[in-house]
Amino acid sequence: MALKGFTRNFKPLEILTEEEVEAIHRGTLEVLWKTGVRMEHEGALRILERNGCKVDYESSRVHFPPGLVEESLRKCPSAFHVRARDPNNDVVLGGNTTYFCPFPGMQTVDLDTWEPRVATRKEFYEGVKILDALPHVHGTWNYTPYFGFEGVPSVMAIPESMAGKIRNSTKFTTEGYSNGSEVFTIQMAQAVETEVCVPCLLSPPLTYYYDAIEAALRGIEAGFPIRISEGAVYGGTAPATIAGAIISANANLIAPIVLFQLVKPGTRIFLNDFTLPQNMRTGAPDFGAIGISLHAVAFNQMWCTYGVPRCNTATIPISKRTDFQGGYEKAISALLFALSGANLILLHGGISSELSHHPVQAILDDDLAGMIGRFIQGIEVNDETLAIDLIEEVGPIPGHFLNKAHTRKWWQLEQFVPRAADRLTYPEWMKSGKKSCLDYARERMEEILATHKPTPLTPTQEEDVERILEDARKYYKERGLITEEEMATYRESMKSLEYPYG
Amino acid sequence: MSVEVLENLRKAVVEYDGEAAASWARKAVEEKIDPISALDAMTVAIREVGDGFGKGDLWLPDLVGAADAMTSAMPIIQEEIARVGAKRESLGTIVIGTVYGDIHSIGKTMVATLLTAYGFVVNDLGINVTAENFVEGVKKYNADVLAMSSLMTTTAPEQRKVIETLKEEGLRDNVKIMIGGGAITQEFADSIGADGYGPTAAGAVKLAASLIGK
Numbered sequence: 180m181a182l183k184g185f186t187r188n189f190k191p192l193e194i195l196t197e198e199e200v201e202a203i204h205r206g207t208l209e210v211l212w213k214t215g216v217r218m219e220h221e222g223a224l225r226i227l228e229r230n231g232c233k234v235d236y237e238s239s240r241v242h243f244p245p246g247l248v249e250e251s252l253r254k255c256p257s258a259f260h261v262r263a264r265d266p267n268n269d270v271v272l273g274g275n276t277t278y279f280c281p282f283p284g285m286q287t288v289d290l291d292t293w294e295p296r297v298a299t300r301k302e303f304y305e306g307v308k309i310l311d312a313l314p315h316v317h318g319t320w321n322y323t324p325y326f327g328f329e330g331v332p333s334v335m336a337i338p339e340s341m342a343g344k345i346r347n348s349t350k351f352t353t354e355g356y357s358n359g360s361e362v363f364t365i366q367m368a369q370a371v372e373t374e375v376c377v378p379c380l381l382s383p384p385l386t387y388y389y390d391a392i393e394a395a396l397r398g399i400e401a402g403f404p405i406r407i408s409e410g411a412v413y414g415g416t417a418p419a420t421i422a423g424a425i426i427s428a429n430a431n432l433i434a435p436i437v438l439f440q441l442v443k444p445g446t447r448i449f450l451n452d453f454t455l456p457q458n459m460r461t462g463a464p465d466f467g468a469i470g471i472s473l474h475a476v477a478f479n480q481m482w483c484t485y486g487v488p489r490c491n492t493a494t495i496p497i498s499k500r501t502d503f504q505g506g507y508e509k510a511i512s513a514l515l516f517a518l519s520g521a522n523l524i525l526l527h528g529g530i531s532s533e534l535s536h537h538p539v540q541a542i543l544d545d546d547l548a549g550m551i552g553r554f555i556q557g558i559e560v561n562d563e564t565l566a567i568d569l570i571e572e573v574g575p576i577p578g579h580f581l582n583k584a585h586t587r588k589w590w591q592l593e594q595f596v597p598r599a600a601d602r603l604t605y606p607e608w609m610k611s612g613k614k615s616c617l618d619y620a621r622e623r624m625e626e627i628l629a630t631h632k633p634t635p636l637t638p639t640q641e642e643d644v645e646r647i648l649e650d651a652r653k654y655y656k657e658r659g660l661i662t663e664e665e666m667a668t669y670r671e672s673m674k675s676l677e678y679p680y681g
Numbered sequence: 682m683s684v685e686v687l688e689n690l691r692k693a694v695v696e697y698d699g700e701a702a703a704s705w706a707r708k709a710v711e712e713k714i715d716p717i718s719a720l721d722a723m724t725v726a727i728r729e730v731g732d733g734f735g736k737g738d739l740w741l742p743d744l745v746g747a748a749d750a751m752t753s754a755m756p757i758i759q760e761e762i763a764r765v766g767a768k769r770e771s772l773g774t775i776v777i778g779t780v781y782g783d784i785h786s787i788g789k790t791m792v793a794t795l796l797t798a799y800g801f802v803v804n805d806l807g808i809n810v811t812a813e814n815f816v817e818g819v820k821k822y823n824a825d826v827l828a829m830s831s832l833m834t835t836t837a838p839e840q841r842k843v844i845e846t847l848k849e850e851g852l853r854d855n856v857k858i859m860i861g862g863g864a865i866t867q868e869f870a871d872s873i874g875a876d877g878y879g880p881t882a883a884g885a886v887k888l889a890a891s892l893i894g895k
Contacts, residue, residue, distance in 0.1 A: 285864070332838075333837065333838050334838075382784055388784075414742070415787055419742075457741070457787075458741075459740035459741040460737075460740065460741065461881075462741055462787045462788055462791055462882075
């Protein structure tokens with residue numbers, strides 16, 4: 180059984196005409212053949228050359244014939260199953276379904292001063308527990324909720340993140356890689372009989388470093404799905420025009436698709452669109468900009484045409500607080516992503532670009548996910564919902580519908596009721612002590628932490644996870660990537676009686 | 682004639698025209714114009730663009746466009762400076778780069794451009810620079826300041842490695858170290874023993890000047 184997610188029951192929003200879709204497709208084929216890409220992985224280049232690509236080994240440049248590109252796109256499954264630790268939380272990525280996942284942040288944030296700070300291991304684990312409890316979080320993400328935590332050397336951030344997630348959540352996950360960390364995350368997933376979506380993080384424009392390809396090849400070998408991530412900042416690493424940025428994004432994504440479908444035809448691939456315009460003042464990605472949604476809607480339209488599952492991940496606001504600006508930045512982008520056919524949207528918990536994440540924000544975002552999810556489910560039209568007989572039965576005033584079984588059955592199916600929003604009447608609000616959604620979300624966080632107990636790992640699984648972590652520590656220590664001093668602090672952080680807080 | 686050549690060189694940089702900048706630089710060399718004056722003309726141009734950026738009239742593509750135009754002409758002028766043995770007064774010498782494992786160049790380029798605009802001699806080692814190459818750069822250019830950038834948390838520790846390598850080579854006390862980038866905070870800078878941290882490109886100029894007492 181898989182999590183239902185939200186099923187869109189109407190045509191996706193389209194922003195391009197058929198002719199424009201065709202022009203973008205032709206442009207993408209031209210770029211892949213004429214310009215080609217730079218792929219710094221000799222093994223990959225050999226496979227591509229054997230299958231008809233033009234390769235220059237000296238510059239690592241590879242050019243893709245259009246026929247091979249189109250054949251490779253056809254080999255991608257348009258929907259596929261991904262196993263979670265609890266089979267009830269498996270997902271089926273693709274088709275008309277939209278799932279939501281959390282947006283990670285580098286650090287946690289103080290909800291009074293709005294200043295970020297490094298999370299503790301306990302906060303990291305509690306953050307995952309809250310995501311596990313929220314009904315509209317369908318999986319976790321890389322480095323979720325934080326990029327590492329106090330006392331952990333940076334090279335151990337990914338293995339520790341993976342361990343923290345599988346100890347505290349039974350939902351599906353994906354993870355990043357750094358310095359070969361995918362070896363350990365794959366082992367951990369195998370140890371607890373789940374899957375991890377292994378990423379291929381390309382470097383726009385048109386460049387793939389060795390580790391991006393190698394991590395994905397290891398994922399394919401393990402039989403896991405691959406997430407290819409496009410993170411161009413258009414204006415900087417893609418053309419400033421949205422049409423040009425779409426061609427660039429598609430070419431960036433298709434090159435590894437061709438490789439992976441040659442390595443193992445039918446490989447489960449889902450695409451991560453994390454494309455933003457560049458902020459031409461600061462040079463940073465322009466989080467919160469409407470250009471993100473314009474790009475994403477066109478991107479989704481193209482990839483609905485190709486039939487490859489896709490996720491949009493740039494909902495994160497630039498606002499530094501949980502406030503009006505952050506709310507509209509998230510809501511506009513997430514709604515447009517969902518309407519245009521996103522299969523997965525990163526939403527929960529992110530504040531202040533990629534700087535911070537907070538469980539209270541995740542709780543608020545869970546309501547947003549519920550509202551958007553309800554919207555895309557659309558309107559059910561049948562004899563019962565048309566209610567013509569009921570309208571006849573009730574007739575004009577003094578007739579009403581409140582006392583009808585039809586109302587009792589249908590209103591909850593038709594409406595979404597947010598959990599943390601202020602929806603009181605004015606007198607009730609005064610009586611509540613003028614509570615805001617933030618107050619309700621804080622209360623809900625405490626309630627979840629007191630009551631939610633994620634399914635623990637079995638003792639054998641826990642032993643395996645700890646052993647794999649220890650292997651990773653040893654591996655990085657031997658390579659000089661963890662200093663003696665860092666290791667001492669790290670070991671000290673594990674001495675707590677409550678370690679690992681799972 | 683020399684006034685006209687220098688004015689055209691300045692104009693080429695302000696108009697982001699690398700080809701014209703290189704062409705006017707060659708003309709300056711042909712006409713035996715003092716290469717330091719040519720360098721000054723380009724610095725004036727970069728400063729104009731930098732000021733426009735500071736005021737909010739110009740944007741990042743303008744700043745990078747001007748920097749690229751200047752870069753096109755620079756080797757021609759530098760070659761001439763070396764040939765005639767000229768010397769230019771500068772605020773100080775900077776070695777700058779993005780650390781090993783990190784390929785993000787925009788922030789680093791912005792800082793390098795503004796440092797150049799305000800009179801530093803900047804040697805940009807590029808991206809993905811190893812600790813060994815940073816140390817080599819510091820030695821080669823006799824740098825007053827080493828500036829390192831890192832956007833990612835996973836590559837930030839590389840900055841510590843560079844500082845440690847400088848210590849091992851006995852060079853740490855000869856150079857001031859400033860760091861920046863998305864992954865960097867003041868606390869991190871303090872923890873690895875950097876001399877300064879700046880969150881913005883504009884702040885980097887003041888920081889570099891203050892580190893060397895200018």
